Amino acid sequence: MITLGFVYVLAGLTFALFAVLGALDRSNPKRFGNAAFWGLLALSMLGGDYLGDFGNGLLVLALVAIAGTGQIGRAPGGDVPADVQATRAAKHGPFLLLVALIIPAAALAGTFLFKWLPGLADPKQATLISLALGVLIALAVGMARLKPPLLLPAQQGRRLLDAVGWAAILPQMLASLGAVFALAGVGEVVGDLIGTAIPQGSLFGAVLAFGLGMALFTMVMGNAFAAFPVMLAAVGMPLLIKQYGGDPAVVAAIGMLAGFCGTLMTPMAANFNLVPAALLELKNPYGVIKAQIGTALPLLAVNIVFIWLFAF
């Protein structure tokens, strides 16, 4: 049976290849920093389960040391010239689009297939496993038809990842920080603070505090999942549900979506907000957040009104 372990091995080998190619790239003055960074990530993917908790912690410290001292950089240039791309696009265009769509199509098909045929792959991880299989299929199909130099996909993939740089592990780092926050009881402290700050006797005031609290705490944590249990315990359960008799399904469902509005406005949600800015090579790392605020704020107001209208 295919498990997530298979995907980790695939990712580990990919990062290891990036590390080796990076070390050999003499045009990059920071090549050894890059090689060490992707190499450590390869080690984490391939051997993380054997390193022990403290070993993994040391690995993270090493990653942070490399990135924090500015040892990561990208080589200048290396783009395929635009006219060459245009000539190739004219020749291969429709085929390229087809291959690009293999990955989402495989993720889609595999998600259903692995649920119908249990035993082939871990059904809980069906989409991620299908995505990885889609990558392998797309690569095989693309290589067979285009016949590029053998290492071209890895070289181009490495260049794209070097453009993202240390931001590539930012989401994983923030998720881990969330675990330390949970261990230290940060959520309870914030919940108590907000609970004492609410005006008594106003239903709308309580709804407002719940909705804004979900959005704000999500912005701090980068994740509505972390904010939800805290805000529910501080405001949602004692006031909205118990005292005012609100419908728990409405309070929870729309409260969570108020939190998602916060996700749109925070650099802490790195995988949604900072990573795409790096991936699209935007000059402003906060460009995506800037584009989202105009939707997030009115939608937050709508969510607060919806809770007030539908839950009581």
Next chain:
Amino acid sequence: MLVLIGILIIIAGFVLRFNPLLVIMASALATGLAAGLDIAAIIAAFGKAFNDTRYVSIIWIVLPVIGLLEAYGLQQHARTLIGRMKGATLGRLLTGYLLLRQGMAAVGLTSVAGHAQTVRPLVAPMAEAAAEAANPALTDDQREEVKAHAAATDNIGLFFGEDIFLAIGSILLMKGVLEGYGYQIEPLHFSLWAIPTAIAAFLIHGFRLRRLDRRMAAKTEAAA
């Protein structure tokens, strides 16, 4: 109260634009120490969480495929396609993508699209080409704005579609937390109550995309 120092460090670190990885590590250490943990325990807790969340970083395995296709001109082809479609304006293109993303997420297909899989190779170049068709003198700042809106549209479509799906993580979390308080609620109820917000998100963001479209077109006339 002392454990909140980690939150202060995060906010200050992001505002002062220190390297975020350093800021996160400093925040984790300060928070752990404030809670009375020793350094080795904090490092081990962070290491365990890092290892448990590796799946977050496996999306990068798509890059060799994207790199290969882009070297052969995928982005140019995406632009050509938009150029051929009559009436494929920036606003219509991104609104269509928004609807598609919301719809797919609503049936649980969240990883089918995304910034690495679809936005960078397809949606962003298409959006740029559509904006360029309406305004050949598109400035670099406008290009940035168009690309940022392509990524923003992907996020908004995902966030305000996925909670309609029954088996998504956030619904299971809500069910679990409410059960802890003694409320037994079927996942379907959470799903149904996500629909009004999904519609509002589509209307609000769709309206903004129309205005983005007009703003780009208005500058063409000013330039002409």
